[in-house]
Amino acid sequence: MNNLEKGTKEKTRIFGTIRNSKNRDPVKAASITLNIEGTQIVAITSDELGGYEYTAEEDYIGQTLDYVIQKEGFIRKDISHEIDRFEIKSDILIDEIEIKIKGKVCDETDNPLDNASISFSIGNSTINLNSDKDGSFSFNIGQQFLNQTIGYETSREGFKIKRGKLTLIEDLKCINLFKDILIDNGSNNINWIKVAAIGIILVGIAIILLGNTTEDIPPELSTDPDPINFEFVPGIGAQTFSIWNDGDGTLEWDVYSDRDWIIVSPDVGTDDGTVSVILNSAGMYPGRHTGRITVESNGGTKTGMIFLHIPEDGKPPSRAPEIHIFMADPEYIDGPEGETTLSWEVSGATSVIIDGVGPVEVSKGSIDKWISQTTTFTIRAMNDVGEVAKSITVHVEKPY
Numbered sequence: 001m002n003n004l005e006k007g008t009k010e011k012t013r014i015f016g017t018i019r020n021s022k023n024r025d026p027v028k029a030a031s032i033t034l035n036i037e038g039t040q041i042v043a044i045t046s047d048e049l050g051g052y053e054y055t056a057e058e059d060y061i062g063q064t065l066d067y068v069i070q071k072e073g074f075i076r077k078d079i080s081h082e083i084d085r086f087e088i089k090s091d092i093l094i095d096e097i098e099i100k101i102k103g104k105v106c107d108e109t110d111n112p113l114d115n116a117s118i119s120f121s122i123g124n125s126t127i128n129l130n131s132d133k134d135g136s137f138s139f140n141i142g143q144q145f146l147n148q149t150i151g152y153e154t155s156r157e158g159f160k161i162k163r164g165k166l167t168l169i170e171d172l173k174c175i176n177l178f179k180d181i182l183i184d185n186g187s188n189n190i191n192w193i194k195v196a197a198i199g200i201i202l203v204g205i206a207i208i209l210l211g212n213t214t215e216d217i218p219p220e221l222s223t224d225p226d227p228i229n230f231e232f233v234p235g236i237g238a239q240t241f242s243i244w245n246d247g248d249g250t251l252e253w254d255v256y257s258d259r260d261w262i263i264v265s266p267d268v269g270t271d272d273g274t275v276s277v278i279l280n281s282a283g284m285y286p287g288r289h290t291g292r293i294t295v296e297s298n299g300g301t302k303t304g305m306i307f308l309h310i311p312e313d314g315k316p317p318s319r320a321p322e323i324h325i326f327m328a329d330p331e332y333i334d335g336p337e338g339e340t341t342l343s344w345e346v347s348g349a350t351s352v353i354i355d356g357v358g359p360v361e362v363s364k365g366s367i368d369k370w371i372s373q374t375t376t377f378t379i380r381a382m383n384d385v386g387e388v389a390k391s392i393t394v395h396v397e398k399p400y
C-alpha cells in the first residue's frame with residue numbers, strides 16, 4: 001500500500017549550516033527565510049553552531065525552494081534549489097561586509113612617519129602593518145568589528161613604543177609617537193628623555209626620565225575554544241577548556257553554569273588555567289538538553305553552550321558506534337591552499353564530532369573545509385558504550 005492509499009504525506013526536511021565564506025566559521029543568529037514557488041513557508045534562525053533545520057508537513061518534490069539568508073555585517077544571499085528528494089541539506093557560505101580602516105603614524109607634532117610597525121589585536125587575530133612614505137596605513141575588516149575597542153602596538157626606530165586600546169573607526173587619524181634621545185650621564189648609566197614639541201613652533205623641550213618605555217594594558221580574558229561550546233552524551237568524561245591573560249596585570253576569573261547538572265572545576269582562578277566540564281545526567285529524561293557556562297573576569301566575559309543528548313528510548317546502546325565512511329575529496333590540493341569536502345557515514349552514534357570542525361550530523365553528511373597546509377582530520381563517533389575514531393590527511397602541495 002502506498003502513501004496515498006494510507007492517507008499520509010511525506011515530510012520534507014531542510015537543514016544545513018551557515019558559515020562565513022572568509023574563514024569557514026559557523027555564523028550564529030543568521031535569519032533564513034524559506035520560500036516555495038515564491039511563497040514563504042517559514043523564517044528560522046541559525047543556532048550557536050550555525051546550524052538550521054525545518055521539517056515541512058508537505059511533499060515539495062518537483063517544486064523550487066528559495067533561500068534568503070540575512071545577517072548583520074554580512075551580504076544578503078539568495079539561492080534556489082529544485083527539490084528532488086525529501087531531505088535537502090545545504091551548507092551555505094555568506095560573505096562579510098567589509099569596511100576600510102585607515103590611519104596614520106605621526107610624530108608628536110603630527111608629521112607623518114614612514115616605515116613604522118603597527119599591530120592590531122582584533123578578536124583572536126592579529127593584523128601587522130607598516131606605514132608608507134606618507135605615514136599612512138589601511139586594512140579591510142568585517143563591519144561587525146566597527147566601534148569595538150581593540151589593542152594596538154606601534155613602534156619605529158628612534159621612537160618610544162606605544163601600546164594601548166583604541167576604538168575602531170573608519171578614520172583613525174594620527175597615532176602619535178614620541179621621540180627618544182639617548183644620553184650618557186657620565187656613569188655609564190643610560191637614561192631616556194622625551195622631547196615634546198608643542199604647536200607649530202618648537203617652544204620648549206621637556207626632559208622626562210623614564211623607568212619604563214611602554215604603556216601597560218589591562219588584563220584581557222582569552223579562552224580556547226572560543227566560544228566554549230561542548231557536545232556531550234551520557235558516559236563521556238570531562239571536557240576541558242583553557243583560560244589565559246592576553247593583557248597585562250593579573251587576570252582574576254570565576255566560572256559558573258546555569259544548570260545544576262553542569263559541573264565546572266576549578267570555578268575560580270587567576271591568569272592561566274584549565275577548567276574541566278563534567279555532566280551529571282543521572283535521572284534526566286531522554287532528549288536534547290542545553291545549558292550555558294560563563295567565565296567572568298576583570299578582563300572581560302566569555303560564554304559557551306553545553307549540549308547533552310540522551311537517547312530517546314532511554315536504553316543504552318549494546319555496542320560502540322561504527323564509522324563506515326570518512327573521506328576527503330580531494331585528498332591532495334595542488335597549490336598553497338584550497339577546499340576539500342569531508343564526507344562521513346556513521347551508525348549507532350549519539351554524537352559525532354570532527355576535530356577542528358565541531359559537532360556534525362550524527363548519521364551521515366558532508367562539509368566543505370578550506371585549508372592552507374597539510375591537515376589531518378579526525379572524526380569521533382560516541383555513544384554510552386564507547387568512542388571510535390578515524391582519521392584522514394589532506395595534503396597541500398605548496399609550490400617551491
